[in-house]
Amino acid sequence: NAGVTQTPKFQVLKTGQSMTLQCAQDMNHNSMYWYRQDPGMGLRLIYYSASEGTTDKGEVPNGYNVSRLNKREFSLRLESAAPSQTSVYFCASSDGAGMNQPQHFGDGTRLSIL
Amino acid sequence: SQQGEEDPQALSIQEGENATMNCSYKTSINNLQWYRQNSGRGLVHLILIRSNEREKHSGRLRVTLDTSKKSSSLLITASRAADTASYFCATGGSTLGRLYFGRGTQLTVWP
Numbered sequence: 456n457a458g459v460t461q462t463p464k465f466q467v468l469k470t471g472q473s474m475t476l477q478c479a480q481d482m483n484h485n486s487m488y489w490y491r492q493d494p495g496m497g498l499r500l501i502y503y504s505a506s507e508g509t510t511d512k513g514e515v516p517n518g519y520n521v522s523r524l525n526k527r528e529f530s531l532r533l534e535s536a537a538p539s540q541t542s543v544y545f546c547a548s549s550d551g552a553g554m555n556q557p558q559h560f561g562d563g564t565r566l567s568i569l
Numbered sequence: 570s571q572q573g574e575e576d577p578q579a580l581s582i583q584e585g586e587n588a589t590m591n592c593s594y595k596t597s598i599n600n601l602q603w604y605r606q607n608s609g610r611g612l613v614h615l616i617l618i619r620s621n622e623r624e625k626h627s628g629r630l631r632v633t634l635d636t637s638k639k640s641s642s643l644l645i646t647a648s649r650a651a652d653t654a655s656y657f658c659a660t661g662g663s664t665l666g667r668l669y670f671g672r673g674t675q676l677t678v679w680p
Binding site: 547 | 612
């Protein structure tokens with residue numbers, strides 16, 4: 456039972472490079488989320504998708520784009536990476552609106568921007 | 570901000586003792602959730618309490634919610650070394666899909 460799978464687990468980029476973080480869930484959940492976790496800051500929502508075909512900005516969307524490819528997959532793209540984007544990125548999913556349902560998390564992508 | 574704030578930031582106890590963590594928030598909520606995060610892993614949902622509930626139990630966990638004081642507490646009874654983790658509260662508000670996480674309490678349980 457995989458749950459939420461994130462790839463890659465680790466990545467080092469140079470400033471200005473681009474990359475896409477992948478996320479897939481096998482629980483048939485409607486809603487998916489991308490968070491970043493920085494020391495002392497808790498989790499901050501970057502983007503979320505309440506259902507297939509819709510995406511909305513969270514607290515910290517600048518510098519990121521997302522694609523809800525299908526019901527299973529939700530990707531996060533950094534077009535031009537900056538050192539301030541060094542963080543641990545978590546993808547999550549929930550069955551319905553997050554405010555009423557538990558969210559299920561992947562194990563994260565640890566991203567370093569040099 | 571709607572973000573919850575946990576207290577204390579860090580808690581260190583011996584196995585067998587009880588651990589209590591608190592969460593305070595600022596705006597009205599629909600529900601409050603508690604999550605656990607082991608080192609290097611993602612968050613795991615522990616328990617959800619709705620705004621019209623006052624107390625909820627799950628195994629060794631007991632959660633209380635006081636909406637008049639805008640606060641919640643998580644009690645872990647008879648702690649084990651395996652309970653060592655960070656614990657986060659998250660509040661669900663009026664915006665669909667949004668959960669607001671606090672900065673967490675780091676719990677260390679010594680054998």
